[in-house]
Amino acid sequence: MRSLRIAWLWMTTSFKAAPLLMTISSVLVALRAVAAPTQTYGVSLLVDGLAGDRSSTIALGIGIIVGGLAVSFVADVVGWPLQDTAQERMAGRVHADLLDVTTGIPGLTHHERPDVADRLELVRERAWRMGVGAEVLLWAFATVANTVTVLGLLGSVHPLLLLLPLLGASRIWSAYVSSTRQHKAWEDSLPQERLVDRLIEVSKDARTGLELRVFGLGRVLVERIFSLQTERYRRRVEAARWGGKVDGTVRLAFGLAYAAAVVWVIVRARDGLQTAGDVVLVLLLAPQVDQMTGGIAQNVHWVGEVVRSFSRYDWLREYAKDNSWRTSTDPAPARLSSGIELRNVGFSYPGSDSAVLSNVSLTLPAGSAVALVGENGAGKTTLVKLLARMYDPTTGHILVDGVDLATISPDSWRSQLSAGFQDFVKFELTAREVVGIGDVSSESDDAVRAAISRGEAESVVAGLPLGLDTQLGKKFTDGVELSGGQWQRLALARAFMRERPLLLLLDEPTAALDPDAEHRLYEQYAAAARIAASETGGVTVLVSHRFSTVRMADLIVVMHNGRVEEVGSHEDLLAAGARYAELFELQARAYR
Incomplete structure (x- = not known):
């Protein structure tokens, strides 16, 4: 047959x-x-x-x-x-x-x-x-x-x-x-x-x-x-x-x-x-x-x-x-009312028997800014991938306003997301396209320039010989190569193209920037998150190793060996004197 x-x-x-x-x-x-x-x-x-x-x-x-x-x-x-x-x-x-x-x-x-x-x-x-x-x-x-x-x-x-x-x-x-x-x-x-x-x-x-x-x-x-x-x-x-x-x-x-x-x-x-x-x-x-x-x-x-x-x-x-997730046909909500809930979520990467996440139960309230902290390998990036629905959980469920994420169309869900990653892609296109592809439905010059401003990438564009029309990448004739920090600023601007996402995922997107620049950018993200929260109930999820940034979050989730170990505000977790307090003290001591 x-x-x-x-x-x-x-x-x-x-x-x-x-x-x-x-x-x-x-x-x-x-x-x-x-x-x-x-x-x-x-x-x-x-x-x-x-x-x-x-x-x-x-x-x-x-x-x-x-x-x-x-x-x-x-x-x-x-x-x-x-x-x-x-x-x-x-x-x-x-x-x-x-x-x-x-x-x-x-x-x-x-x-x-x-x-x-x-x-x-x-x-x-x-x-x-x-x-x-x-x-x-x-x-x-x-x-x-x-x-x-x-x-x-x-x-x-x-x-x-x-x-x-x-x-x-x-x-x-x-x-x-x-x-x-x-x-x-x-x-x-x-x-x-x-x-x-x-x-x-x-x-x-x-x-x-x-x-x-x-x-x-x-x-x-x-x-x-x-x-x-x-x-x-x-x-x-x-x-x-x-x-x-x-x-x-x-x-x-x-x-x-x-x-x-x-x-x-x-x-x-x-x-x-x-x-x-x-x-x-x-x-x-x-x-x-x-x-x-x-x-x-x-x-x-x-x-x-x-x-x-x-x-x-x-x-x-x-x-x-x-593997097309054909049964996932429900539309993504236009706004969040209760938030996103992870219920007994476990996950193992394909071909591996080792669990990266185990029995994770967590609520991300609508309109909140949530920070994920923990050592390397704790499962933070994997959790971000599950929220973006790059994978489905091996066990358990992720609920969006009570609706299983597995039933929502992946295209519909991702149209409501925006993200910035540490391992960002260096798209060798024109500068306008590098930023504009963050939202191809509104790739107008005004939207691109607004995103560049929010991502504090104006200095990068100003230094390009043809501005937004400059071809990036040395593989092309007259192409311009950028430094790691300049590429990252354009990637951050790309994440700002969608102004009102239901879920904003920031997985160490400022790793190549100095602490001051990172702080200013996160203030921009925080301002955008507050606007999104008031209008759509949007949730911001932040992964960072810098506690000066993490403390800005409404809710901090401490992960260890694929499990949620602590949840609370910066002050509550310091007062608890557990793992978060220990990590915070270690980093603070390094800056003294």
Whole structure:
């Protein structure tokens, strides 16, 4: 059943990309495939007509030969440009579909599981092979038409000659098993390939250049890459050698069998059992049969590659469907009345049995500013990801005004969020776009400049040669590179694009700034949070290691080993004299 689905996906994708072009091309390739063996039949008629002095047979033979030449000429002149265009459209459609499917997966699970990441990498790497699917499909149509014609002509001479193409099928088998073995070697070496790609990326990335040189890692990286490459190629060369031996043996046997068949037809012709035209027909069909079976054998690899690529694409579509949270259809609320509640929430990352969060129960009141504190690895960032619904809890529930977050559409929920992260993305776009993508629905100049002002990034924009129109990133001509702090200020401005979010997530977004700049920015965030709280009941969640910032929050949540250990205001937690008070005293002592 799945094989039929994959074949249907291949065919429909090809024809949907260019329906008219594919239809015309299919007819032309079929005519071109039939033309050559039909002309051979015309030659055989011509020989028989000359031998028997039959004018009608001579005329028919000449007519078939000329007609075949005309069909081949038209098919070549018109067909090749159409096929090239159809293939280009097919490639464009495949890449657009892949982008649509992968970006449509709402969660991050596929990035966290190595087995899924390997398969996704294989889908992306081999996507171009689906792009040639239109060409391979046309070749398949041509092969069917050519095979039927050749079989018909050989059978007209003698039914036993139909065994020759069947013997040629052994070459198809050898090509298939060789292709399968090489594909297995390729897939087995995929983890090394991913690691090699990553190491090459590290070795040429300007951001890693300093440490690579300081610690003398250049030779270490080169040796590691060489070792991995050697192992990759060893597997693939062994598979290729094995396939070459099998294919060579089978091809030799087929060649000997066809030679014997030609001798047999000649002997029958001497005995008067076959005509001279029959001998000519078999002789001229010999290279065509060899070409037909050889072509099939050679293209079995490509058919296999296209089928496997569409099989992976089918897997990706099914994976995206299974992980699309299709049952989450409720709209996000326009405002919060009670707030967000975590009820016995537990979470483990995909592929791991270790719990990152355990039995977390917590209420984030509507209109409140909540700070998450704790040592590294306490689970703060994971909790932020769950609130943004990048994952669903492994156990327990997150309720938004009493409604399970798992029932709310992820797109609807995220349209009500804004966020700033420590590991922000350096989007190498124009400065206007870098900020404006924080809210693509209101990417006007006024909104962008207002966000830049709130994020205190005016000095960054003022220093750019073309202002907001400046291309950022050294990878582009005339692109401008920014410092870490400048990139972070633009990322903070991006977080200010949505003025009234229901949930504002700030996961150490000012780590690259000095304490004074951080304090000023958090005052801006606090002012924005108060406005959002009064108008929409919005909640602000802050993760920071600086307690001078944390103390501004209405509610402070102390996390330890994936659990909530303390909850309260700054004054209450200091008075309790527990973990928060200890952490606060340690940091305060460092500033004295």
